[in-house]
Amino acid sequence: MRGLCSNDIDLRFHEHQRLGRLCNIGRVHPRALTRVKTLKSNSFSIRGPALFNSLPRHLRALTNVTLDQFKARLDHFYKIYRTSRTSRTTTPVPQPTQ
Structure with a gap:
């Protein structure tokens, strides 16, 4: 990044x-x-x-990714975060994607 x-x-x-x-x-x-x-x-x-x-550590630690790849992973994290916030459950920590 x-x-x-x-x-x-x-x-x-x-x-x-x-x-x-x-x-x-x-x-x-x-x-x-x-x-x-x-x-x-x-x-x-x-x-x-x-x-x-x-941000979660796995997002802050990303290296050798394009800006679009980082944005896609960030969007994925926020989608999970928003879903968990609206359902009033604890925030899941998404696993890094390869």
Whole structure:
């Protein structure tokens, strides 16, 4: 997946020993004005990495796949997730497809 999309906001990734690939989430300056903190907290540079980090490990760890392959696997995961949320059951963890 790396190198398939532009990285205009300079997202940085690291490998965590237990959690796998994670995206670094920017920090909001604690002394900033409340409205500035709100804007920053809701920006894509903060929300995007948080959303990526919330994906299951097998999706975050994908390598040697095209962007379309990644999107297809992501769609499959969300379909299972939405189905489980509407049926009020626990979220199943989909097994990686080969």
